[in-house]
Amino acid sequence: MGEDLPPTLFQYPFLRLIVGGRSAVALFFLVTGYVNSISPIAKSRAGNTDAAFHGIAKSALARSGRLVLPTVIATVFSWLLAQLGAYSMGEHVDATWIRQGWHGRATDPWTAIESLAHAVIETWTVGWDEYDGTQWTLILFLEGAFMVYMTMVATVLVTPFARKVVIWALWAYSWLGGQALKSMNIFFGMFVAELHADFGAEATNYLPVPVPSLMMIVGLFLCGYPQDAPELAGWSRAMSNILLPITPREADIRRYWDSIGACILLLGIFFSKNARRVLTSPTFNFLGRVSFPVYLLHNQLIKTLMTWMIYLPSAMHPTYDDKGQRKDLERGPPLQFAVAIPVFYYILYRLAHLWVLYIDPLCARLTNWAVKKAMGGASSEKPILIQ
Numbered sequence: 033m034g035e036d037l038p039p040t041l042f043q044y045p046f047l048r049l050i051v052g053g054r055s056a057v058a059l060f061f062l063v064t065g066y067v068n069s070i071s072p073i074a075k076s077r078a079g080n081t082d083a084a085f086h087g088i089a090k091s092a093l094a095r096s097g098r099l100v101l102p103t104v105i106a107t108v109f110s111w112l113l114a115q116l117g118a119y120s121m122g123e124h125v126d127a128t129w130i131r132q133g134w135h136g137r138a139t140d141p142w143t144a145i146e147s148l149a150h151a152v153i154e155t156w157t158v159g160w161d162e163y164d165g166t167q168w169t170l171i172l173f174l175e176g177a178f179m180v181y182m183t184m185v186a187t188v189l190v191t192p193f194a195r196k197v198v199i200w201a202l203w204a205y206s207w208l209g210g211q212a213l214k215s216m217n218i219f220f221g222m223f224v225a226e227l228h229a230d231f232g233a234e235a236t237n238y239l240p241v242p243v244p245s246l247m248m249i250v251g252l253f254l255c256g257y258p259q260d261a262p263e264l265a266g267w268s269r270a271m272s273n274i275l276l277p278i279t280p281r282e283a284d285i286r287r288y289w290d291s292i293g294a295c296i297l298l299l300g301i302f303f304s305k306n307a308r309r310v311l312t313s314p315t316f317n318f319l320g321r322v323s324f325p326v327y328l329l330h331n332q333l334i335k336t337l338m339t340w341m342i343y344l345p346s347a348m349h350p351t352y353d354d355k356g357q358r359k360d361l362e363r364g365p366p367l368q369f370a371v372a373i374p375v376f377y378y379i380l381y382r383l384a385h386l387w388v389l390y391i392d393p394l395c396a397r398l399t400n401w402a403v404k405k406a407m408g409g410a411s412s413e414k415p416i417l418i419q
Contacts, residue, residue, distance in 0.1 A: 045256045045267065054286065055255035057169055058217050058294035060327075061176055065221020066228075068095075068180040073195075073222075073229050076188045084188045092181045093406055097399030099174050103167060104152055105391060106328035110163040111148045118336045121347050125339060126360040133165050133335050166331040176218040183222065192226060199223050210280045212287035220295045224302055236305035244304035251297030257289035318385075325387035326380060333380050341372035 042051045049055060068091065075084035113119060114135040122134040138144035151161045156174070161167040183202065187195040199222050206215035231238065254271070262268035262285075275285050301307040310316060345368075346361040353359055364372075 039265065043258070043265075045253050048256045048258070049252060052256070052259065054259070054290045055294055057213070058255070058287075058290040059298070060169070060173065061214055061217035062221040062224070062294055062298050064173055064176045065180055065218040066225045067221075068177050069184055069222045070225040070228060072184045072188060073192075073225050076184075076195075077192060077229055081188050084184070088181050088184055088188075090403060090407070092178065093403045094399050095177045095181075096174065097402060098395065099170060099177075100156065101395040101398060102324065102328060102387075102391060103155060103170055105395075106332075107151055107155065107161055107163055107167070108148065109329075110161075110332050111144070111151065113332060113336060114163055115144055121339050121343055121361070122335050124347070124350075124358055124361050125343055126363070129165075130335055130339060133331060135163055164328075164331050166327065172214045176214050179215065179218050180222060183219075192229065196223065196226055199226070207288075208280060210283045212284065212291045216288075216291045217294065220291075220298075224298060227302060235303055236308060239303045244300040244302075244307065247296050247300030248304070248307065251293045251295070251300055254289050254293030254296065257286055257293075259286065321388055322381060322384035325384035325391070329383055329387070330380055333376060333383075337379060338372060338376045341375065342368065 042048050072084040072088055075081070075087065115137055117137055119133070119135050122130045123136070125131055138147055147162065151163050155161040155167050156171050159168045159171045183198070187198055190198070199219050203216055203219040203223070206212070206219060209215070227235065236244075257271055258265070258268050262272045271289060272285055275283075275288055279285065279288055301311065342364050343361040345364060350361075351359045363369075
């Protein structure tokens with residue numbers, strides 16, 4: 033969309049969420065805050081503080097393994113694809129994200145191994161993996177989990193009201209500090225865990241039926257704030273004008289709207305009986321189980337399978353400009369997309385399912401073994417906060 037051009041289909045509110053991933057990242061942080069605090073909150077309220085501290089300690093030990101090991105495996109997979117030349121077509125496509133993720137073969141085995149080591153280390157030090165750019169969030173997820181553990185250690189012994197005050201104070205501090213991507217979502221997830229302890233399953237009876245649905249609709253709309261050029265549409269320009277006066281200077285307004293929208297969406301789901309019923313169905317349980325493998329694998333398949341299916345006809349007949357430079361590959365017609373997208377998602381979720389069956393249990397066994405050894409073999413229980 034330009035100043036004199038109408039928006040395309042996927043630039044409209046709601047529809048733009050189909051091709052955008054920022055709101056999904058915000059939801060991942062909300063879930064991280066919720067899941068990692070719900071058990072110690074329950075134990076704290078029950079007065080079982082020893083069990084709460086024990087669970088936090090075990091989970092803090094296990095969390096790194098549960099994140100790092102699968103990520104390393106995904107990086108090795110992407111590295112192998114790069115060394116086999118599977119990403120070569122991505123150098124010439126007209127999609128910015130795919131082109132940025134292009135990685136050629138290393139010149140020799142030592143260089144290849146060295147680049148793999150750098151990618152694995154830098155994922156957890158600088159937040160960038162040259163073989164899979166989507167892994168930039170993982171260090172933030174790890175930091176977010178430890179923010180939950182630290183907050184819970186500090187508040188296990190206080191009253192529920194005092195803990196809520198602390199959580200909201202930390203949320204406000206995060207707002208003022210420009211931490212809309214990670215911290216605001218982490219602490220709001222913890223607040224929803226407190227609401228769960230307050231209301232439990234009865235939460236769905238507290239609001240009139242239309243209210244949670246309206247909250248979810250509003251949340252989805254707010255999550256659709258544009259990635260670029262919000263001034264080109266009236267609705268996004270108004271959203272920008274609302275937040276600019278009340279956010280820090282140089283703040284990323286996009287992340288604030290992502291967070292606000294995702295938080296309202298989560299609250300709507302929390303208070304909605306129908307939404308809970310849908311999200312606890314077998315289909316959504318499956319989607320939840322495979323969500324992390326899907327996150328780890330989707331970029332590799334976009335840069336290979338999806339790119340091949342969309343650009344292969346053009347790649348078979350490359351064209352060059354007057355200077356002899358190879359032109360960008362041309363996308364296939366709509367029918368080609370109609371075939372490629374279902375195939376892509378089918379293979380992605382099949383691979384993610386296999387990952388859950390074989391890779392996840394391996395990582396869990398290695399992590400649990402390390403935790404057991406670190407704790408002197410005192411207990412063989414699974415981590416309380418990470419199931």
